[in-house]
Each structure stands twice: as C-alpha cells, then as structure tokens.
Amino acid sequence: xxxxxxxxxxxxxxxxxxxxxxxxxxxxxxxxxxxxxxxxxxxxxxxxxxxxxxxxxxxxxxxxxxxxxxxxxxxxxxxxxxxxxxxxxxxxxxxxxxxxxxxxxxxxxxxxxxxxxxxxxxxxxxxxxxxxxxxxxxxxxxxxxxxxxxxxxxxxxxxxxxxxxxxxxxxxxxxxxxxxxxxxxxxxxxxxxxxxxxxxxxxxxxxxxxxxxxxxxxxxxxxxxxxxxxxxx
Amino acid sequence: xxxxxxxxxxxxxxxxxxxxxxxxxxxxxxxxxxxxxxxxxxxxxxxxxxxxxxxxxxxxxxxxxxxxxxxxxxxxxxxxxxxxxxxxxxxxxxxxxxxxxxxxxxxxxxxxxxxxxxxxxxxxxxxxxxxxxxxxxxxxxxxxxxxxxxxxxxxxxxxxxxxxxxxxxxxxxxxxxxxxxxxxxxxxxxxxxxxxxxxxxxxxxxxxxxxxxxxxxxxxxxxxxxxxxxxxxxxxxx
Numbered sequence: 001x002x003x004x005x006x007x008x009x010x011x012x013x014x015x016x017x018x019x020x021x022x023x024x025x026x027x028x029x030x031x032x033x034x035x036x037x038x039x040x041x042x043x044x045x046x047x048x049x050x051x052x053x054x055x056x057x058x059x060x061x062x063x064x065x066x067x068x069x070x071x072x073x074x075x076x077x078x079x080x081x082x083x084x085x086x087x088x089x090x091x092x093x094x095x096x097x098x099x100x101x102x103x104x105x106x107x108x109x110x111x112x113x114x115x116x117x118x119x120x121x122x123x124x125x126x127x128x129x130x131x132x133x134x135x136x137x138x139x140x141x142x143x144x145x146x147x148x149x150x151x152x153x154x155x156x157x158x159x160x161x162x163x164x165x166x167x168x169x170x171x172x173x174x175x176x177x178x179x180x181x182x183x184x185x186x187x188x189x190x191x192x193x194x195x196x197x198x199x200x201x202x203x204x205x206x207x208x209x210x211x212x213x214x215x216x217x218x219x220x221x222x223x224x225x226x227x228x229x230x231x232x233x
Numbered sequence: 234x235x236x237x238x239x240x241x242x243x244x245x246x247x248x249x250x251x252x253x254x255x256x257x258x259x260x261x262x263x264x265x266x267x268x269x270x271x272x273x274x275x276x277x278x279x280x281x282x283x284x285x286x287x288x289x290x291x292x293x294x295x296x297x298x299x300x301x302x303x304x305x306x307x308x309x310x311x312x313x314x315x316x317x318x319x320x321x322x323x324x325x326x327x328x329x330x331x332x333x334x335x336x337x338x339x340x341x342x343x344x345x346x347x348x349x350x351x352x353x354x355x356x357x358x359x360x361x362x363x364x365x366x367x368x369x370x371x372x373x374x375x376x377x378x379x380x381x382x383x384x385x386x387x388x389x390x391x392x393x394x395x396x397x398x399x400x401x402x403x404x405x406x407x408x409x410x411x412x413x414x415x416x417x418x419x420x421x422x423x424x425x426x427x428x429x430x431x432x433x434x435x436x437x438x439x440x441x442x443x444x445x446x447x448x449x450x451x452x453x454x455x456x457x458x459x460x461x462x463x464x465x466x467x468x469x470x471x
Contacts, residue, residue: 010243035404035413036281041273043402044280047411050401051287054409054461058294061462065301072308079314086320089305093327095465096394104467123375124368130397135468146332146394149378177468213471221330226383226421228325229335229455 053133095136098145098217102136107183108207109174115202117172119152119161125174126150128193132186134176138214140168147221164218180208288411295460302333302458332393332459336384338421340454341428343373343436346415346445365414365444367400370407372435373418374398380430382420384456388412391459408461415445424450 036044068085075081094100109125111117122139129137137144142163153162160167176183184206187193197204309321328334345365352363370387377385385392390407398407405412420427428450439446 007239013244033281033285035411036284037277039402039404041276041280043404044277044284046401047404047406048280048283048287050406050409051284051291055287055291055294057462057464058291058298060464061298062294062301064464065298065305069301069304069308072305079317082313082317083320086317086324090320090324090327091470092463092465093324093331093333095468095470096331096463097327098394099327099330101471102465102468103471104469106467123371127371127397127399130395131399135395135465144394146330146392146396147378147383148394149375151375151379179467214468221383223329223383225338225340225423226329226336227338228329229337 096145097220098136098143098148099220100216101214102177103211103213104135104177105180105208105210106134106175106177106212107180107187108209108212109176109187110205110207111170111172111174111202112204113171115170115172115204116200117161117170117197117202117204119150121197121200121202122150122161122174124196125187125193128186129174129176129178129183132178132183134178134183136177136214138175139163140166140172140174141215142166142168143215143217145217145221148217166218175212175214177212177214184208291410298462299458299460331463332384332391333463335455335458336421337453337455338383339424339450339452340382340419340421341424341431341448341450342454343418343420343431344415344445344447345369345373345418345436345439348442348444350445351443361403363444364403365405365416365439366403367398367405369435369439370405370416370418371398373431376430376434376436377418377420377422377427380422380427382422382427384421386419386456388417389457391457393459393461393463408459419454419456421454421456 036047039047068089071085072082075085095102107129126137126139126144139150140161140163142148144163148164151162151165152159153165153167155167160169161172162168187206189195194204194206309324313321325334329336347365348363352358352360355363374385374387374392387398387407390396390410390412392407396408398405400406405416428448431448436446436448
C-alpha cells in the first residue's frame with residue numbers, strides 16, 4: 001500500500017471516529033433523562049409521587065370509560081340504559097365545566113379585609129390548589145372553569161381584583177373542593193404559597209372543611225372563534 | 234514531513250478529541266465512573282428510571298383513554314331515538330367545553346425559549362436568569378385568558394379547568410407532563426385582541442431581555458383534545 005493511501009486511510013478513520021463521538025455527544029445533550037439527572041433527589045421523589053397519583057387517576061378513568069363502552073354497546077337497543085349511561089357521562093362533565101353547584105370536603109382560604117392580596121397572588125393560589133389536587137374552586141363566590149380568569153380593573157376607587165370580569169372585594173374567600181389535608185399541605189410546603197404570603201405580610205387563614213358548597217358558573221362559555229375539528233376525509 | 238508522521242499527528246489529534254468528548258459526555262449525563270458506583274448515584278438512576286417508566290406507562294394509558302373516548306363518540310353516531318339524540322347533543326357541547334374535543338379556529342402561537350446566547354456569553358452568571366420559568370408561562374396564559382382565549386394548549390398539552398402549571402426543580406410540568414423548551418403556546422380567539430394583550434405583557438419583558446420569543450397568527454390553528462383523566466372523587470353534584 002502506498003504511503004499516501006495509508007495517510008488517507010488514517011485520516012478517514014480519524015474523521016469516522018470523530019463523527020461517531022460527535023453523534024454520541026449530541027445524543028447526550030438531547031437525552032430527556034439528562035434534565036432529570038440535573039435535579040435534586042427530593043424533586044425527583046416529588047415527581048415520582050405526582051406521576052404515581054396521575055397513573056392511578058388515569059387507571060380510574062380507563063376503568064370508567066371501559067364500563068361506559070360496555071354499557072353503551074349492550075344498551076344499543078335499550079333506550080333507558082343508553083340514557084342512563086349518557087347521564088352519567090354528562091354529570092361528570094358538568095362538574096368539570098362548573099355547570100352545576102357541587103359539594104364536598106375541601107379547604108377554605110380567607111383573606112382579611114386589610115390584606116394587600118393582589119390578583120397575581122390569587123392566580124398563584126389557584127394554580128397551587130389545582131397542583132394539590134383541587135377538583136373545583138370558587139373565588140369570591142365565583143366558580144372557576146377552563147375559561148375563567150383572574151385579573152384586575154382600574155376604577156376611580158383604585159385597582160380591584162376581578163374574577164371572570166366580576167369585581168371581588170375584600171374580605172375574600174377562596175373555596176377549593178378536594179382532599180382537604182392535601183390541599184393544605186400543598187399551600188404550606190416550605191417556600192410555597194403561605195411562605196410567599198408571609199414574606200409579603202399577608203396572612204390568610206386556612207380551614208379544612210368537611211363540606212363546602214360551591215355555586216355553578218354564572219353563564220356557560222360562548223365560543224365565537226372555536227369549533228370542533230373535523231379531520232379531512 | 235514524512236507521511237507516517239502526518240498519520241501519527243492526525244490520529245493523536247483524533248484521540249485527544251475523543252477523550253475530550255468522552256469526558257464532556259460523562260459530565261453531561263452526570264454519571265462519572267466513581268459516582269455511578271456510589272449509593273447516591275444508584276438512587277438517582279433508580280429515580281430517573283422510575284420516572285421515565287411512569288411517563289411511558291402514562292402515555293400508554295392516555296393513548297387508550299383517547300381510543301375509548303373516540304369509540305364512545307362513534308357509538309353516538311349510531312341511529313338513535315330523538316330522546317337519545319338530545320342527550321348526545323348535550324354531551325357533545327359539554328365535551329367541547331371540557332376540552333375533550335380537538336378544536337380549530339383563528340388564533341395565535343407564541344414560542345418562548347431559553348436564552349442560550351445570554352447563558353453562553355455569561356458563563357459565570359446565574360442560569361436562572363436565562364431560562365423560561367413556569368411563572369413566565371403562567372403569566373402569558375393569564376394574558377391569553379383575559380383576552381378571551383377560547384382554548385389554549387402548551388406543547389400539545391390542552392389546558393382544561395383543572396390544569397396546573399408547576400415546576401419541580403427547574404422542570405416545568407403541565408397536566409403533570411414534563412415539558413421541555415421551546416414552549417409553544419397556542420390559543421384560539423380573536424387574533425388582534427390576543428396579540429395586543431400578549432405583546433404588552435410578560436412576552437414583552439422576555440423580548441426586552443433577549444429571550445428568543447416569537448408570536449405568529451393563524452387562521453386555522455388545530456389544538457389537541459385533553460387526553461388525561463377527569464375524575465372527581467370529592468366533588469359531587471348538589
């Protein structure tokens with residue numbers, strides 16, 4: 001073999017090895033696991049707990065849907081059974097949409113009349129409550145649903161907090177239905193919502209309640225721009 | 234220079250580069266030989282593997298849930314009596330409101346990404362100043378809702394009534410699903426109202442701080458249906 005050919009072979013070999021190394025390197029950068037390895041162990045433990053809970057709830061959902069399918073298939077010729085199955089599906093969606101009043105155990109959060117609570121604090125509170133497993137929430141007696149929003153409005157008397165565009169005044173009560181103990185734990189985690197409130201010199205009170213009653217949303221959402229997607233056939 | 238010498242130099246450089254990349258690779262995956270042997274590293278490995286397994290399992294469950302919901306919708310197409318049809322119509326509307334339907338319409342798409350350039354240019358700086366945090370996304374979502382957004386999705390996770398945005402460490406989760414940047418937020422609604430509201434909110438702050446953010450509008454955005462559970466264990470109808 002000539003010397004230049006040997007030289008060329010060595011060069012190509014080196015390039016090939018470099019190429020493989022770069023691709024391995026690129027893969028390492030892209031790996032979704034890498035992000036996890038950068039987290040603290042306690043954060044990973046929280047993620048495992050949350051994912052396990054989610055899997056359990058998904059399991060329940062699968063079981064419910066599977067029974068609905070079974071009932072509906074067997075009830076195709078039976079109007080009463082079909083209607084019963086449809087009513088059950090509808091009832092669950094009415095809770096999700098806030099279409100009807102609901103009741104259940106939960107947590108009551110009370111802001112005093114002198115609290116300097118802002119709309120941004122309430123957005124964080126609601127988000128934390130959902131993170132802690134809240135199934136239904138009302139702020140200042142306004143039930144929240146997927147289209148609800150908490151914002152503010154500037155009036156001649158100053159800035160007021162609004163819920164679904166309705167002004168709410170202090171003292172303000174936020175009610176959340178869910179596992180009362182979990183909801184409270186969710187707000188009192190070190191560095192969590194209650195710590196943030198204390199830092200801002202706001203001192204809401206938390207009370208676990210055996211039974212809370214939440215109203216329905218005032219009016220269902222109206223869609224002007226959205227429609228169900230029909231895939232091209 | 235002799236050809237043999239040239240070949241030796243080339244291979245030496247290649248070996249050096251491989252060594253360098255191997256070391257970098259090890260530090261990126263956070264698993265040096267020593268730490269892998271330690272109990273701490275083993276625990277990390279177990280936790281990461283549990284999380285990835287659970288995520289795969291959850292994705293499979295969500296696939297099945299979507300399939301069951303589609304099958305139920307197909308059953309609704311079977312010819313029925315007037316009474317049943319009335320219930321089915323009501324159910325369809327409720328499903329649309331609950332986010333269980335894939336939807337389309339005019340709207341905007343916002344992309345928020347970490348400021349990699351700033352991070353690279355300031356290697357000694359606090360990385361937290363260059364990454365998108367969950368409250369940035371929450372802020373944009375609040376702007377969108379206040380502007381009348383009728384449906385919102387983040388990286389294909391449809392937002393529903395009980396959707397939470399949270400961070401564990403610096404991992405952002407929506408519907409308990411881990412999301413990675415860039416974060417693409419889609420919203421259906423009046424384009425000009427959505428655009429103006431977002432443009433003057435947190436989006437503007439991120440733009441001014443050199444984050445690679447972008448906003449586009451579209452006439453026919455398609456947002457996915459919510460694939461998760463809708464279980465109410467404590468809340469009961471009155």
